Amino acid sequence: RAEAADGWRARLAAAAEGGHTLVLSSEAFQNCADFAALRALCRDHYVEAVCYLREYLDYALSAYAQEVKKVGLYAGFFEFERGFDPQLGRFVARWEEFANRCHWRLYDRTLLAEGDVVQDFLATAGLPDFGGDRFQSENPRLGGSLLGFKLMANGAGLHSLRLARALEPLAAARSDFRAPWRIEPGRQAQLRAGRNYNAALEGLVGEVRLADAATGTLPFESPGFAADLTGIVAALEGFPALRAHPLFAVCQEAGPCPIPP
Incomplete structure (x- = not known):
């Protein structure tokens, strides 16, 4: 571990x-638990942390969709939310103790500089605009029928x-x-009344x-x-085990995927 830390430094x-x-x-x-290792890594540098925080329900919906997508969660949103209790005060305290300075920003596109998170980050960090094309999200959250499909796939192992x-x-x-659970x-x-997250968030970023x-x-x-499911399965030609599963095999005789290229 020491050798790895030296390599990173x-x-x-x-x-x-x-x-x-x-x-x-x-x-x-956001899941950093070993701040001793992070302090050792950054010991020769002045550290400013810039963190974008979501409103509680937006955060819970986004976290849920990511758990279904990336971790294989098989549960409905309300079941997930009952166990979702981000400790914002504890999170903030840890980073405030670690960094020389922290900037807490609300992830709300209507409030970001020029409506763009990259431009907002540059302005917050006091950095010049490097130009070039803006980053386009490659990690969209799943919603609607696509979320339903992934829940079925997760349940089927x-x-x-x-x-x-x-x-x-x-x-x-x-x-x-990409739409959130309605x-x-x-x-x-x-749901919001059951958590003190937004009150803590307002203390950091205002309204x-x-x-x-x-x-x-x-x-x-x-x-x-039903039509969306058929199209989704038709688009996944590279997953023969999925297409052969009884849950999805019935979809294979349908027409072309109704998703624009």
Whole structure:
């Protein structure tokens, strides 16, 4: 472990040589538990942390979709949410103790600089615009019928990261394949009332605009789900075990996938 840490410090030093600012970016930092190792890695540097935080329900819906997609979760959203309790105060305290300075930003496109998270990050970090094309998300969340398909695949024991990646172009092609789980307004308020997350978030970033999932979709909604399922399975030619499974074999005689290229 010490040798690995020394190797990472050497890489960090080489990357920083001749430069002014070194940017390390990863969603994995949200799960960092070993700050001693991170302190050792960054011991020769002044550290500023820039973190984008979602409103509670938006965060829960996004985390749920990612668990279904990347981890193979087989459960409905409300079952997942009962165990979802991000400890924002503890998270903030750990990073405030570690970094020389922290910037807490609300992930709300209407409030980001120029509506763009990259531009907002550059402005927050005091860095010049490097130009070039903006990053396009390669990790869209699953929603609607595509989420329903992945839940079925997970329940059938067919989850894999390869399958998760294969669903990303399908999600990118249709907005309803990225929509959050639909929740009526009264239930949204009930879910938020059960957590103190948004109150802590407002203490960091000021007023928080609440996400609205009332216009979302459900994973097995009729009448579109059957046709969507057929198209999804037709698009997954490289997964013979999935296509041969009794749950999905019935879909193989259908026409072309109704998902635009």
